[in-house]
Amino acid sequence: MIPSTKPSDSDKTTALEEYVKAASEHGRGTESGDSDRANVAYERRGQLLARFFAGEGREQLVMLLKHEEPSVRLWAAVDTYRLDPRRSVEVLEAVAREPGLVGFSAEMTLRELKSGRLVPP
């Protein structure tokens, strides 16, 4: 459960680890066809984003654009799009070249961003 008080630096570090875990889980659920696993991770990431990475806190996610896991890079790119759209697109393009459903998801995310139908958080 995420506390409602203002997060400390320690909380933020833990939150970053939790964000990575959620993004990674989402990727694994997606690739294996386990939608429950993917959707739980999706919601978890959304909660973390709202609680710990709103406003200036969002910049902490930039470091994840170089994460080893494609699904973590994918989510970090989406969630930092407002900070640096160009870099975000570069990362999404690279993930879209990855095989499997995470790569496909990145490809679709790019299309939707470019069309203006997807408004990043």
Added chain:
Amino acid sequence: MELPTHVALRVATSSIALGFVGGVDTVLDIYELGRSLMNHDWTGAAFAAVFIVIPGVGAHTGKALAKGLESRAVRELGEEALEEGVERAVKRGGFTSFRALRHALGPAGEGKQWHHIVEQSKIGQFGADAIHNVDNVVAIPTPIHRQISGFYISKQPFTNGLTVRKWLDGQSFQFQRQFGLDILKRFGAL
């Protein structure tokens, strides 16, 4: 897109075989098909031809005429009509149920399943014959079928909080078809 010859042959031979071994009701269905063709009711004839391959479908048709329709002349008419009807059904490629489509196509192959390119959940949007259509199914390995099916009920970065399936609702058939084909290409399944 033309239906593969082996599929056409399967539909035709199944239908004709059932005409001979399926009893009076099936013969009656063939007669109905012939009548549709004589009346130039091509759609009715095409559907009748497809329904003949499903055992039991014709069981309700006009029992009062049964004895008269077993004659050699009617069978010949039925066969002739069937040939044309099947040809048209095959060209159209659409079926009213997945069961009928599978019956026509035969098994997907060892370790494979028939996969709908545009999902079955979109029958309400596009109609059964567009979804249960030879152009809309492909035989793919079962694990890939499960992965893709799971993907459709997952939430993804591009779906604005919806599942992929819900996000696709209302999109055109062409859009959804391209989406389905793009996924399959990812797996090298096309």
